[in-house]
Amino acid sequence: xxxxxxxxxxxxxAEEINLEIVExxxxxxxxxxxxxxSRARLISVHIPNPPVTVxxxxxxxRLGQQDFHARFTxxxxxxxxxxxxxxxxxxxGYSYREIKELALSLGEDEVIDRITEDIFKKKLAEVTGxxxxxxxxxxxxxxxxxxxxxxxxxxxxxxxPVPLLLAESEPVSPQVRRETLQHSFSYGPDDxxxxxxxxxxxxxxxxxxxxxxxxxxxxxxxxxxxxxxxxLSEEMGKMYGDIEEAEKVTVLRRMGHYRHIMNRLMELVVDxxxxxxxxxxxxxxxEDVFYARVYGAALAVFRTRSWxxxxxxxxxxxxxxxxxxxxxxxxxxxxLLELAIVLLFLLEIFISLPSLLH
Numbered sequence: 001x002x003x004x005x006x007x008x009x010x011x012x013x014a015e016e017i018n019l020e021i022v023e024x025x026x027x028x029x030x031x032x033x034x035x036x037x038s039r040a041r042l043i044s045v046h047i048p049n050p051p052v053t054v055x056x057x058x059x060x061x062r063l064g065q066q067d068f069h070a071r072f073t074x075x076x077x078x079x080x081x082x083x084x085x086x087x088x089x090x091x092x093g094y095s096y097r098e099i100k101e102l103a104l105s106l107g108e109d110e111v112i113d114r115i116t117e118d119i120f121k122k123k124l125a126e127v128t129g130x131x132x133x134x135x136x137x138x139x140x141x142x143x144x145x146x147x148x149x150x151x152x153x154x155x156x157x158x159x160x161p162v163p164l165l166l167a168e169s170e171p172v173s174p175q176v177r178r179e180t181l182q183h184s185f186s187y188g189p190d191d192x193x194x195x196x197x198x199x200x201x202x203x204x205x206x207x208x209x210x211x212x213x214x215x216x217x218x219x220x221x222x223x224x225x226x227x228x229x230x231x232l233s234e235e236m237g238k239m240y241g242d243i244e245e246a247e248k249v250t251v252l253r254r255m256g257h258y259r260h261i262m263n264r265l266m267e268l269v270v271d272x273x274x275x276x277x278x279x280x281x282x283x284x285x286x287e288d289v290f291y292a293r294v295y296g297a298a299l300a301v302f303r304t305r306s307w308x309x310x311x312x313x314x315x316x317x318x319x320x321x322x323x324x325x326x327x328x329x330x331x332x333x334x335x336l337l338e339l340a341i342v343l344l345f346l347l348e349i350f351i352s353l354p355s356l357l358h
Contacts, residue, residue: 003094003152005102006212007086009120010219012143012227013128014080014135021134022052022076029130031055035075037210037291044288048281051075056084056123063088063112064105074127079279080135081220084123086116087151096159099150100169106148107167143227145219148199149212155192155203165199183297187290195294195301211294217283218298224279225307228272232314235268239321255332258325265322269315276311 026032034050056072071087090099105112132138150164162172162180172180183195190205195215202211239261246257285292299305 002092003090003099003150003154005088005090005099005106006149006151007088007106007116008083008145008147008149008216008219009124010081010083010145010147010216010223011124011140012080012223013082013124013140014138016080016136017076017078017131018134018136019049019052019076019078022131025130025134026052026054035213037213038208044286045291046284046286049078051077051083054127056126061088061115061119063102063115064109072123074123075216076127076131076134077220077282079220079224079275079282081223082124082127083216083220084120084127085216086119096156100163103148103150103164104167104169141227143223143230145223145226147215147219149215150199150201151212152201152203153205153207155205161194161201165194165196165201167199183301185290185294185297193294195298197301210291214283214285214291214295215298218295218302218304221279221282221299221304222302222307224275225304225311228275229307229310229314232268232272232311232318236314236318239265239318243321243325262322262325265318265325269318269322272311272315276308280308 023032032052032054035047035053036050037045037047052075054074054076056074058069058071060067061070062068068091069089071089073085073087075083075085077083088102090102106116128135128138150161162177163169165180166172166176180196181194185193185195190203192201192203193211194201200212200215202215204211242257242261246254246261249257283295285295
């Protein structure tokens with residue numbers, strides 16, 4: 001396979017996707033398979049439920065002043081994510097200068113951006129249109145992630161990767177260069193991986209897709225963590241608003257409002273904790289040290305730990321409010337119980353009063 005540039009778009013389209021139904025739905029219309037990290041032993045990379053890979057065809061697309069052959073693939077993850085990849089095949093003998101110019105155009109040209117976005121939207125509709133039976137609570141709220149990967153089977157060590165990774169035509173400072181190249185990995189003389197926040201460069205003379213697959217998994221985790229962090233922010237806003245509204249009604253009605261809020265909060269906490277566990281366990285690299293380093297670096301570059309901590313902080317705040325509401329309900333129940341006892345005591349006095357007067 002010649003050198004190529006891979007454009008990724010990842011979309012959160014459902015709460016969960018049943019991959020067995022996905023295979024059944026797509027098997028008769030498109031070539032499908034389950035992802036497997038080819039070079040690692042089976043026990044070295046653990047994927048509890050490997051995504052379904054689907055071939056989405058090939059076509060020619062015009063980028064700038066040149067036509068390129070493009071190959072499209074998609075991956076469907078059980079986490080509710082559909083990942084699309086447009087592999088732009090570079091012509092044989094394409095020079096470093098031409099690659100750099102194309103990289104700059106992909107990063108800056110608004111016309112090219114609109115063209116690629118339209119293609120991705122059509123491919124997404126093509127995939128999701130066949131998955132209605134497989135999706136649990138299907139809904140696309142605009143949560144998406146994009147990434148660009150430069151994939152080389154032929155790489156000249158004299159080529160500078162920094163302008164490609166940064167889509168930058170001007171010289172950069174030594175500090176920026178160091179920061180860009182700090183997550184660089186190489187297992188042997190015929191491979192190289194460089195990971196940055198918005199792009200990556202993978203050179204593999206044998207053409208293995210293992211590293212791009214690991215990076216795509218990390219991007220899936222990033223997308224899901226960002227989505228659920230934003231969902232928690234929205235739910236916390238609703239929670240504070242509902243508590244404020246509950247304070248405006250009578251005590252008896254207020255307790256009903258509190259119970260409703262508490263039930264919703266507890267369901268939310270349970271659901272998010274379960275989803276967070278699934279996200280973090282969607283892929284585990286155990287015995288392959290090199291792949292573990294690459295995957296760990298990708299998660300660090302994408303700051304997934306920061307998103308996990310943000311989600312956990314919000315869950316903690318929600319639990320604090322749950323405890324506060326629970327205490328209020330208990331206190332109000334105690335007050336009502338005491339009031340009921342006083343009323344019963346007064347009623348008993350009222351009933352016995354005539355006999356006492358006689």
